Amino acid sequence: MGERAERAMGHGDPSVALSLAVTIHGDGKGGVRDSLRTVAELAAWLAENRQTTLELGDIDGELVRRVRRSRRAVRALLSDLTGAPRTGLDDDGRPFGVADAVSVLNGDALGAPVAVGVAMSDGSLVGRRQEVEVAPADRLLGDLADSAITLLAGPDRQRVRACPAPRCVRYFLQAHSRQEWCKPSCGNRVRAARHYQRHRA
Numbered sequence: 001m002g003e004r005a006e007r008a009m010g011h012g013d014p015s016v017a018l019s020l021a022v023t024i025h026g027d028g029k030g031g032v033r034d035s036l037r038t039v040a041e042l043a044a045w046l047a048e049n050r051q052t053t054l055e056l057g058d059i060d061g062e063l064v065r066r067v068r069r070s071r072r073a074v075r076a077l078l079s080d081l082t083g084a085p086r087t088g089l090d091d092d093g094r095p096f097g098v099a100d101a102v103s104v105l106n107g108d109a110l111g112a113p114v115a116v117g118v119a120m121s122d123g124s125l126v127g128r129r130q131e132v133e134v135a136p137a138d139r140l141l142g143d144l145a146d147s148a149i150t151l152l153a154g155p156d157r158q159r160v161r162a163c164p165a166p167r168c169v170r171y172f173l174q175a176h177s178r179q180e181w182c183k184p185s186c187g188n189r190v191r192a193a194r195h196y197q198r199h200r201a
Contacts (some may be wrong), residue, residue: 111138
């Protein structure tokens with residue numbers, strides 16, 4: 001209960017939010033690929049990221065839509081944090097800004113399965129935390145929001161970067177001051193392009 005309560009109060013694993021954000025990525029051909037389009041893809045992502053509070057039967061098209069909406073919120077806020085360009089639209093082509101992203105995360109955070117309150121103990125008022133029953137899908141969205149809030153409002157926010165490689169749409173946590181790219185292949189691609197341009201000139 002203690003660990004669960006701490007996580008629900010804004011101490012989630014920021015790597016989960018980052019993993020969610022990069023389910024939008026380059027397809028290797030100059031385009032963008034979305035790895036969260038289907039129930040099967042969401043189930044695989046949940047298993048890969050150890051988000052196993054759901055039974056397979058709980059994962060449906062509506063949950064895919066809700067997780068994609070959370071991803072849109074996370075990516076909008078990461079874009080705002082890093083200054084990276086973004087479309088400013090949701091999956092249905094409607095305007096989606098920072099205020100919308102904050103609203104989505106705050107709404108999702110209400111699904112966290114821990115309630116806070118106060119109680120009397122030996123004549124003194126003390127804070128308390130207790131688990132509450134929530135629907136499995138709401139619990140997942142609450143956990144994802146917790147992870148995103150930890151990433152965006154915690155100390156790791158100083159290390160968040162948008163990869164500057166052409167056609168890359170990934171975000172990453174900078175491991176050291178000299179790290180420029182989300183992964184070595186992006187750096188190799190940029191260096192190869194520079195080499196080509198020099199030899200053409």
